[in-house]
Amino acid sequence: AFFWLLSLLAASLLWFVSAQLSGREDAALLLLGAAAAVLLQELCRFACFKLLKKADEGLATLSEDGRSPISLRQMAYVSGLSFGIISGIFSIVNILADSAGPGTVGIHGDSPYYFITSAFLTMALVLLHTFWGIIFFDACERRCAGGLGLVVGGHLLASGLTFLNPWYEASLGPIFILTLCTGLWAFSTAGGSFRNVLKCLSCKQEPEGRVVLYSALQVPPEE
């Protein structure tokens, strides 16, 4: 979340400065600002990855069996989720606060579905960030530039689609399709598969294949 905030800060600074310099605020500048924000977010995601990787290595060296207690996948999920949460919160909390107050939606001719579409868009964005986190970290781990490029491209696409906004069919629909596809991709990246899902759903108890070491085989730690 902190990293996302930093990226937002940098992007706002950029936008603010450019707006001041050009002396006007128009849609093109906003587009530029939004694109810059997306790129900076991805950059911060990368920085987050680097930091977590270092932490992972540190934990691994310090732990007893050479493996860190948190796997990189879990870190990827958490990082993506936190990016998503903070991004979603920043997008929607002011709208929520306003929705409690007196007023009529769309009285000036805007869409009356503003709140509900905002809610859905925010949800999609949160999910997307989570998925992107997983895919991104995995791509960085395996040094797969294609994955990275697709994540950044996907983010730019999602953000760009929101520019079509009052035309909700064109923005909401594709964004949800994008969310679904990215979700499936992230799922398979994280090691999931159709069989896993079936196994999980059928709640079968697999026979434990693990062996328990008895104390006879181990020297008691106290001695």
Add this chain to the structure above:
Amino acid sequence: MITFMNNSDSEEEPCNERTSLMSAESPPVPSYQDGLQASEAGEAQAHRKRRAGSSRGPNNIAGGETSGSGVPVRESALENEEEELTLKYGAKHVIMLFVPVTLCMIVVVATIKSVRFYTEKNGQLIYTPFSEDTPSVGQRLLNSVLNTIIMISVIIVMTVFLVLLYKYRCYKFIHGWLILSSLMLLFLFTYIYLGEVLKTYNVAMDYPTLFIVIWNFGAVGMICIHWKGPLQLQQAYLIMISALMALVFIKYLPEWSAWVILGAISIYDLMAVLCPKGPLRMLVETAQERNEPIFPALIYSSAMMWTVGMAKPDTAARGPSQQTWDAAEDGREHLQSPSHAESQMSETRSPVPTRPITSLEELEEEERGVKLGLGDFIFYSVLVGKAAATASGDWNTTLACFVAILIGLCLTLLLLAVFKKALPALPISITFGLIFYFSTDNLVRPFMDTLASHQLYI
């Protein structure tokens, strides 16, 4: 300091609060600890556990100078394991601190956003005599700087006073002072708070009910904080009084003064804890020399204290958990409470009595948890509350400050685990908080507002 404890003795003493985290491990202590361990049962486990948590302030201090033999050898061998445990448990401690800090902030922000009273300007504390209603910006800035200077000097004076009292063993005086402060906080401020909340929601309450409610609340609070009580209840009370104090500050500190004071107090905290002649440091050293428990100061302890079943450790153990807040009166009256130094000390000191008794108990003792001074709570909440009150009704700023403070706390705890010395808890968090507040309010807000008005997402 984070030794995890800063006691803010007085309410108004924002200054008093020591918001520093003190590393549980001060250099002399560990050796003692080790020695004790080695000499006693060679329970490396216990030793490791104790050293691991930076939260184990008391442990370390308890050791004091007395130890010595045979320890160094064990120490080097155990250091590695210690580090590992430190890091592992460090994460747990971070979470244990996040929850109360978050709760305190939530209470403050919820109150600020709903109860109008705390955002109305109704006069100022006597510690900030200069008004900010001046026509020019320069004059306003000057006034706020002067206010800050006065406030910080009051804090310094109180701290030094407390250190002197402690040095000359005027324990009864300090005790009385603390009790008076927490009495004032628990009864008077709660009464005002309850009154305002009832007014806001237009709920009628008759005086007898009010009396019974406040009496019970205050009496149980006094008992929990100064004597025995369930740990969670004690924690809840500490969070509540921190929130009340923070609300008082938010109400009575004028805007610019509040920000300058926040900045100045983190600098002061840094200096008081790290400089060799800093009052806090002197207090810690004195307490260490004397090897005695510190007063119940204002420290939030998330520790699982010694179980009630253990006879001796019990009384001693309660030391750290006794956190009185000397919040004292409302701003208009004079300062009473002693400074934070106390809080800081008490934390480390309380466990001392129990030390010699327990080597076995330590084995059973779980992570002792972390202790953070109430002053830290208060200032964090003041920052977030001010952000909520004055940021043009924007929630983004509040959230950004919140995240910044938590990250600062994380970093401070990390540094604590690395340096193993008393560290101030305020500077990093407050710096981040201030940076994020000003930047979010001025830069991010217009950007996000423009995006939101077109329903654009980034």
